Amino acid sequence: MRKIALFGGSFDPVHTDHVNIAKSCFENLGFEEVWMIPTYLNPFKTKVNSSVAERLEMLDIVCKKFDFIKINKYEIEKQCRSYTFETIAAIKEEYPNYDFSFIMGSDQLDEFESWDHFDKLIKLINFKVFLRSSSYNKTIVKKYNLEVFSFSNNFLSSTKIRNLQDLVLQDNEINNYINNNLLYLEERVASKMSPKRFQHSLNVGELAKTLAEKNNLDVQKAWVAGTLHDVTKCWTKAEHRNYLQKWGPQLLTEPEPVWHSFTGSLHLEHDWLIKDQAILQAVFNHTVASPEMTPMDMVIFCADKVSKERNYPGVEQLREVVQKDLVAGFKSILKQQYLVAVKKHGIENIGTSLTKSYQHWVLDWGE
Structure with a gap:
């Protein structure tokens, strides 16, 4: 049974910490592949800052560098807001013989219980939590017996990248793509x-x-x-x-x-x-x-x-x-x-x- 990590997010843009989490899944946790699932629109956000095509092209830059990273377009192809429960259920139905886990950052723990259909979701799939900072919601981790992992953390965020912060830590090719296509002009x-x-x-x-x-x-x-x-x-x-x-x-x-x-x-x-x-x-x-x-x-x-x-x-x-x-x-x-x-x-x-x-x-x- 193939062991696959599902990694959802806006990826607006994808950055080196996303990649480092994926690398940790592959190198340290025994996952054969990491499927990045770009959202059409994150349920907790009101907009994306780059187009679907642009986000996919940036993700494709990553995939060409790491053959274990793949793009799953389920939410993109729906062309509407999708919730994690719905996405995971659909993917598990399509690939019934795969062993899936879902990747999340520790910064998402505070709102974890507010995720759509949470009672069903927590039983549907195992969650792997990666520490985005030293401070995180330990109560939620203990309550649901979640596994927590560290990774090579640059403390990046897509918001920082859009606002020209810590670009020296970003992938050069993705940064060049952003500049050459004049992305994030609103913020910059x-x-x-x-x-x-x-x-x-x-x-x-x-x-x-x-x-x-x-x-x-x-x-x-x-x-x-x-x-x-x-x-x-x-x-x-x-x-x-x-x-x-x-x-x-x-x-x-x-x-x-x-x-x-x-x-x-x-x-x-x-x-x-x-x-x-x-x-x-x-x-x-x-x-x-x-x-x-x-x-x-x-x-x-x-x-x-x-x-x-x-x-x-x-x-x-x-x-x-x-x-x-x-x-x-x-x-x-x-x-x-x-x-x-x-x-x-x-x-x-x-x-x-x-x-x-x-x-x-x-x-x-x-x-």
Whole structure:
């Protein structure tokens, strides 16, 4: 009789502690396989933060690394909220000759008795409890004679991952998937800025995709860089200053209004763990450009300045130029930005980066 561990959860996203529990089941408890059962919607939650397809793709990354981990799609295929009792009963009926146990974290013990059809559930299957912390409900464990196990615990949670906490402990491939597909923007971006600023960010991402495709560039990278270009725009001056003092103190000589392009790039590198230099450089250069602009840099620079909600005088003409000729559009926008900055702040207060960019692309290259 095959010995199978059933492991249910939202897996939104799956993380290394989920994997470490599964590995402990296989390596220490004698289970031949661990079936991860992603919920369509957890009975104790009101929403999921990524789509079914995205959660399955992240789980598939795990399954390709560990052949004893499988995905059971019973709850997903039902396409509605499912309770643990119903799921286990259905799986046991489908596989009557398998020896199943159900995996749960110790953080679930407090609400364990409130699970649907609990009196039947506790008799239906054996439960294996894995310690998520040193403090847990020992009364429930003793009352139902539950087995408790430790594992290689990083004290991770999906909530932490969604909020950029402890990413160094997360699987790199899953983290890259999350970043490349712009998952969890509500927690990571929208909650940190005004609705207007967030909509601007989305608009820039969409225009960046269009411009990238038109210029035979990587569309996904343009989408990521465009959407995240203002990720630190709403930080306080103190937050910008402290971050630059840590990661780029030489940039503090630039005007404060452009700091967000530098902190944005550094934040994506050090906190989001994005390592793609094309994305990081495009975000870094999106405000005042540089003499070493790549076509991707120009795409993000231009998309930011002519995104669809922009309505300043002359923006329609600039949009047309950018669509026809990326370099010409970039130079036209850069020239306008330089002249406006000089008029508004004085040439001595616009910083060296904008001055160097203007000198290289407008004066040296000509119109």
